[in-house]
Amino acid sequence: MTELDPAPLLTDLVRLPSVNPRGGPGDGGETAVAEYVRDWLERHGVRAELDEVLPGRCNVVAVVPGRLETAVLLESHLDTVEVDGMTVPPYDGEVRGGRLYGRGACDAKGPLAAFMLAAAELARGEPPLHTLVLAGVCDEEHAYRGVLRLLERLRGRRFVGAIVGEPTGLVPAVAHKGVVRYTVRTTGRAGHSSRPEEAVNAISLMAPVLAHLAVTPPAVAPHPLLGPATRVVTRIRGGTGPNTIAGTCEADVDRRTLPGEEPDLVWRQDRDELALLGAELDPPFLVDHALDTPADSALVTALRRALVALGRPDDIAGMPFGTDASKIARTGVPTVVFGPGALRDAHAADESVELAEVESAARTVIATVRGMDAADATDLTDVTVAADAIDGRQESSCG
Structure with a gap:
């Protein structure tokens, strides 16, 4: 495995403001991040493209082909909350004591950077067994229209599971309220x-x-x-x-x-x-809806194996707040929430993430995807978006 240094990538992501406009017209910040993600991935051998969700607001979707068409989904979000009251410069991406500071560093550009590093590494050498789909979506912090659009786009594709990038302290979260x-x-x-x-x-x-x-x-x-x-x-x-x-x-x-x-x-x-x-x-x-993924599902099992192999505990957890994971899971895809950073640092006045934890998250995801085998095909699920699977009543993010 090559050296995975998240600092340059995460610094660039934090330096691109992408505050959710919460129903307003937006300033293109989410799309600027989506364009950066696309260009960075393509420089590292991963095909990616933008998908407009709302005028001037885009998702980005990338694919690392595997030996099978069945896929693992990595999903995280591009938008952040507001910067009012921050006690650190929100867009400098300053590094102090091994931590990178700025709006979105923890929620969720740190997890996004980990997923990007993992995708670039998986694109090198022998293809993984399962195809990897990486998505960065807009509007998670308000009405989650980005993930709903993503699920429409992925209709009919077969998945063995999904990992949603949020700050969990590298503990797989299989349930949330x-x-x-x-x-x-x-x-x-x-x-x-x-x-x-x-x-x-x-x-x-x-x-x-x-x-x-x-x-x-x-x-x-x-x-x-x-x-x-x-x-x-x-x-x-x-x-x-x-x-x-x-x-x-x-x-x-x-x-x-x-x-x-x-x-x-x-x-x-x-x-x-x-x-x-x-x-x-x-x-x-x-x-x-709440999330409740079986702890013995194929992807969760592979993720826990990867953590043990990298010398970390394989505990599972639940979270009191909501994420995009519940929307993905409603289509039938086993979904786990996982990423670097602590919840207490998300949306904080001094938001930050430990860079070593971002690197560890990337290594864990790489080991998870490479560690899955053909036996995991027993968990195959068709992604379908039905009217009764995703509820459209939303004013602001579950959070």
């Missing part, structure tokens, strides 16, 4: 604050709803890797002025779901529960 986000509302009667007896204060009506949500967890058994389902109020709005009693009050609720919970049923149960307190619920404005 889903989410149902909805608005709960109480309705009173507006009036002048000097004559409260003539009004019904919707904010006061909301108080028992908030108290109930604070002390009543979802009635579902904990998951062994994810722990309990959760339900929390994240925003509240009520009133129109300092001298007007509020006629309506609204609160947004974030309900984190566990594998096996159906989002629509979760919402209906919450609707009926909170109706007893005089509240009404709007339909969810965001829905995402």
Whole structure:
């Protein structure tokens, strides 16, 4: 294996701003990163091309041909969150103490760089058994339209599994929570604050709803890797002025779901529960399913073997937040989340990643792909995108 130095590559990626425009027109940042990924891969012998998802916003998809047409998918995202409040220069790619600092260094340009290094190495020498598909997608931090477009493009291709690049500290994450986000509302009667007896204060009506949500967890058994389902109020709005009693009050609720919970049923149960307190619920404005990949699936097994071979533990984990993995897994492809970096460093004011960990991630992915054999073909899955497999209700990333 050749020397894998992630510093020059990751520095270049961080120096390309790619803040998600969150529904706006965008400034081409995601496409600039996609173009860089394409050009870098092609210089290293990997065929790649852009795929426009939205005007001026592109995915990039690359292929390393294998001896079989069956494929392993590596997927990570090109966009980042905003840079407001950062305490390090967001786009310098400064290296200190073996860590590279800047927006996206951890989430998720570090994992993306690891995947690119792995693809370049796999393109050298004898082809791997399974074809490798590497995708960098846009819009993960908002409405995940990049991964939905990718799945449409890959319709019909056969996969043995997928690795989604996110900061997991090099621990394979085979499960993560889903989410149902909805608005709960109480309705009173507006009036002048000097004559409260003539009004019904919707904010006061909301108080028992908030108290109930604070002390009543979802009635579902904990998951062994994810722990309990959760339900929390994240925003509240009520009133129109300092001298007007509020006629309506609204609160947004974030309900984190566990594998096996159906989002629509979760919402209906919450609707009926909170109706007893005089509240009404709007339909969810965001829905995402949980992830629960069998630990003995072919790709997870190969990934854990590779970690052991490289002297690392082969523990598996679950994550409380959501990723593109749940969308890929909904098509039937066994999917694991894996990459360098720690969750505490993602979106942080001093976001950074350890360069040695990026290199280790690349070596692990190379060993995983090369370590898969024909027996793994028993896990073959056709990627299909059906209307009931991917839910379109999204306002912002599950995160």
